[in-house]
Amino acid sequence: MKYMDEFRRPAPAAAMVEAIKTLSAGRRGRLAGREIGIMEICGTHTHSISRYGIRAAMPQNIRLISGPGCPVCVTSQPDIDRLIHFVRREKKAIVATFGDMLRVPGSFSSLERERAEGAEIRVVYSPLDCLDIAAANPSKEVMFYSVGFETTAPTVAATIVEARRKGVKNLSVLSLHKLTPPAMRALVDAGDINIDGFIAPGHVTAVIGARAYGFLSEEYGLPCVVAGFEPLDALAGLWMLVKQLSEARRDIEIQYKRVVTWEGNRKAQAVLNDVFTEADAMWRGIGVIPGSGLKIREGFAAFDAEKRFDIGYDGCVVEEAHGCACGKVLKGLITPPECPLFQKACRPDAPQGPCMVSSEGTCAAYYRYERV
Amino acid sequence: MCLGVPGKIIEIKGEWAKVDVGGTKREVSLALLEGAKLDSYVIVHAGFAIQTLDEDAAQETIRFLDGFAGGRDTA
Numbered sequence: 001m002k003y004m005d006e007f008r009r010p011a012p013a014a015a016m017v018e019a020i021k022t023l024s025a026g027r028r029g030r031l032a033g034r035e036i037g038i039m040e041i042c043g044t045h046t047h048s049i050s051r052y053g054i055r056a057a058m059p060q061n062i063r064l065i066s067g068p069g070c071p072v073c074v075t076s077q078p079d080i081d082r083l084i085h086f087v088r089r090e091k092k093a094i095v096a097t098f099g100d101m102l103r104v105p106g107s108f109s110s111l112e113r114e115r116a117e118g119a120e121i122r123v124v125y126s127p128l129d130c131l132d133i134a135a136a137n138p139s140k141e142v143m144f145y146s147v148g149f150e151t152t153a154p155t156v157a158a159t160i161v162e163a164r165r166k167g168v169k170n171l172s173v174l175s176l177h178k179l180t181p182p183a184m185r186a187l188v189d190a191g192d193i194n195i196d197g198f199i200a201p202g203h204v205t206a207v208i209g210a211r212a213y214g215f216l217s218e219e220y221g222l223p224c225v226v227a228g229f230e231p232l233d234a235l236a237g238l239w240m241l242v243k244q245l246s247e248a249r250r251d252i253e254i255q256y257k258r259v260v261t262w263e264g265n266r267k268a269q270a271v272l273n274d275v276f277t278e279a280d281a282m283w284r285g286i287g288v289i290p291g292s293g294l295k296i297r298e299g300f301a302a303f304d305a306e307k308r309f310d311i312g313y314d315g316c317v318v319e320e321a322h323g324c325a326c327g328k329v330l331k332g333l334i335t336p337p338e339c340p341l342f343q344k345a346c347r348p349d350a351p352q353g354p355c356m357v358s359s360e361g362t363c364a365a366y367y368r369y370e371r372v
Numbered sequence: 373m374c375l376g377v378p379g380k381i382i383e384i385k386g387e388w389a390k391v392d393v394g395g396t397k398r399e400v401s402l403a404l405l406e407g408a409k410l411d412s413y414v415i416v417h418a419g420f421a422i423q424t425l426d427e428d429a430a431q432e433t434i435r436f437l438d439g440f441a442g443g444r445d446t447a
């Protein structure tokens with residue numbers, strides 16, 4: 001496929017890996033003998049880095065740490081539980097959501113199990129599909145259980161705008177959207193792990209613009225490279241980051257120049273800001289991060305599931321089910337093989353936590369591509 | 373989930389475009405993109421075009437990668 005295949009060729013990949021080795025090991029170099037931690041924040045990067053063997057190809061002193069960038073994975077246990085309470089209570093409602101959400105175990109059930117018991121749960125590819133579902137079921141309430149980062153949130157905002165334009169009366173959205181930069185800040189502030197630089201997500205940044213990471217270099221002295229998702233993009237991004245470190249630079253750079261600009265997509269930002277405003281959000285494993293989520297503005301309250309239904313956190317528990325260590329995995333504190341359940345009780349066909357459900361989850365990526 | 377795929381706009385009707393994504397034709401909303409043009413490439417995510425793909429910048433990255441494979445610029 002055009003503009004994908006060009007970035008999957010083996011020859012530049014091998015040369016790039018060599019160049020990263022040279023930079024990190026050069027005997028007189030600044031990085032020789034130093035342990036370097038690089039976090040890839042995004043689940044799509046995690047998947048790509050595992051799938052193409054990039055983690056394993058890195059020199060010994062470079063550790064690629066997977067971060068909290070899989071939207072399904074960071075959805076908190078209470079947010080799963082309250083949805084399950086909802087589908088049990090509102091028997092006539094239809095819940096729509098993205099596919100991976102179905103198999104995420106809550107503390108007592110999953111959407112998949114509820115569906116088998118008769119709850120009406122639809123998987124959508126685009127939030128726009130909810131408009132069709134609402135139109136086809138005028139006597140039912142349709143609730144979109146909405147997860148995703150800045151890439152996805154504008155598509156949901158545009159759907160809500162369209163629903164209002166069309167006068168749709170039976171559609172609402174439960175916004176569990178999360179924002180990337182506040183999570184990066186929270187991880188650095190927590191200081192639990194040693195992060196020397198970030199690989200930032202290409203498609204989040206296509207929307208928000210690379211300037212959004214300025215605080216990393218200005219306030220924390222950390223370099224950051226916005227990279228694309230094909231293997232050569234990821235490798236080139238890593239090379240740029242390691243080169244910065246070897247030269248003691250702490251800049252924000254863009255590798256994914258064909259899609260990412262400094263300003264981002266102004267129109268998508270405007271639609272997002274019309275519909276949503278910043279709010280605190282609860283992340284699995286991390287807890288509440290101030291200003292890291294999006295809630296629906298007053299002007300669109302008619303489409304806000306939080307306002308329309310009684311869907312609070314009563315009877316929801318925060319602890320992760322079944323001894324799953326997803327919280328630690330998401331913070332980069334442990335790798336999946338360090339979880340005692342990994343590939344024993346927890347496998348893609350029997351996931352114990354969300355990180356094994358989503359193909360972008362770190363545990364699923366390790367299971368498929370990095371099992372030793 | 374932030375997966376986005378490049379596709380070429382082959383038809384525009386108001387706020388909608390037909391986009392060729394690797395041979396598959398998809399109806400894509402242009403509600404989030406200013407100035408989408410026929411024959412240009414866009415990144416498609418969840419039924420929306422979320423950004424244009426700058427073909428000159430893509431060629432520049434490809435040349436940079438080729439330079440790498442040729443053993444240059446490995447400093």
Ligand code: SF4
Binds near residue numbers: 325327342346352353
């Ligand atoms: S291997 Fe399974 S149980 Fe362990 S952290 Fe990952 S998802 Fe949770």
